[in-house]
Amino acid sequence: MNVTIIAGARPNFMKIAPIIDAIQEKKAQGFNINYRLVHTGQHYDKNLSDTFFKELNIPFPDINLEVKSGTQAEQTAAIMIGFEKELQQNPCDLVMVVGDVTSTMACTIVAKKAGIDVAHVEAGIRSGDMNMPEEINRIVTDSLTDYFFTTSSYANANLANLGVAQSNVFFVGNVMIDTLLKHAPRLKKPQIWEDLKLEEKKYMVMTLHRPSNVDEENQLKNLIHQIVTLGKDYPIIFPVHPRTKKLLEGLDLNFENLHYVEPLGYLHFNYLVKNAFAMLTDSGGITEETTVMNVPCITLRDSTERPETCDIGTNILVGNDTNKIEAAFANLLSGNWKQGQTPELWDGHAAKRITDCLVEIYAL
Secondary structure (H helix, E strand, C coil), X not given: CEEEEEECXXXXXXXXXXXXXXXXXXXXXXXXXXXXXXXXXXXXXXXXXXXXXXXXXXXXXXXXXXXXXXXXXXXXXXXXXXXXXHXXXXXXXXXXXXXXXXXXXXXXXXHHHCCCEEEEECCCCCCCCCXXXXXXXXXXXXXXXXXXXXXXXXXXXXXXXXXXXXXXXXXXXXXXXXHHHHHHHHCCCCHHHHHCCCCCCCCEEEECCCHHHHCCHHHHHHHHHHHHHHCCCCCEEEECCHHHHHHHCCCCCCCCXXXXXXXXXXXXXXXXXXXXXXXXXXXXXXXXXXXXXXXXEEECCCCCCCCHHHHCCCEEECCCCHHHHHHHHHHHHCCCCCCCCCCCCCCCCHHHHHHHHHHHHCCC
C-alpha cells in the first residue's frame, strides 16, 4: 500500500510527524505500507517549514511543489496543477490530508478526480463561520473524503449530521497532541528567555494572524493597546507571523511590556507556552496545546472549531469584544481561571490508531 501524505502549512507538519513514525513502525513490523511526503510549499518562510522537519525529525519531503503565496484562487489552482502532475508521476492507493488549510482542500479535489481514496485527519471539525477560508476548506474536504479520522465527539456528531456512514468514521484522538507529548522532554528555552530575564508563570504569550484581528489598522491598534494595558504587570511575548509583520510596519505600537520576536521553532515556542501565565491567540491549534498543558488561554475569536477546548479545556472565546476581554483578564488576574481537563483520547497514541485502521481497511 502506498500512501501520499500532504503537508502545506505549519500546523500540518506537527500532525504528519507522528503519522510518519507510525507508518515506519508498521513497515518495520512487516506490513506492506509505504509513504511519500508531498510539501505543497503553501508556507515558505523558513521558520514555518524547514525548521519543523529538522526539529521534529521528519524526513524531508520527496517533493516540494513550491506554490508559495497568492490569492485564495491562485494558491488553490497552483496546488491543484502541481499535485495533479505529482499523482500522474507517482500513483498511490491513498492520499492523506490533514487539518484545514488550502492544500488540504485542493489535494483532496485532485485525488478524488483521479479516482484515489482520501483520508482526512482532523475530519468533522466545524466553526460555523463561513467567513473563515478554513471552514470552506473543511466542508469541501469532508464532502469528498472516504475515511474520516476524528479528534472529538463533536467532530463525530458533525459528520453524523452530514449523513456520513459511521463505518467510515474513526475516532482516533489528536495527532497534534501526539507530537506535543513526544517532544515535551525536548522543549528548550529560546534566547528571549535570557534576554528578558523571563520567569515561569510571570509572562504572557500572544499570537495574532486572523484577518478579523489584523487587517484593519484601528482594530489591531485598539486590540493590542487593550491587551498590553490590562496585562501591564506582565511581559507579553509576541512572535510575529509574517503576514502580521507586514501590517504592523508603520504603526506606532511600541509598549514597554510588549516584545516582538521573530517566529519561533516548535521546541522554543512550546517551551514559552508551557511556562506562560497565559496565552492570547486567534489560532485554533494552540488552544489544543494549552488545554493539554493546562495553561489559561484567551482566544480572540468569536467562534471555534474546537469546542472541547472551551467546554472541558482551559480556553475561552472573547472575540475582539472589549468587555469580554476585560472580563477574561479580571478572571485571570484574580486567580479564578477555570481548571481544564484533557479531552478523551488526547493521549499521544492517535497516529498509531490511524495506522491500525489503515491496516484493517486495506487488509495489509
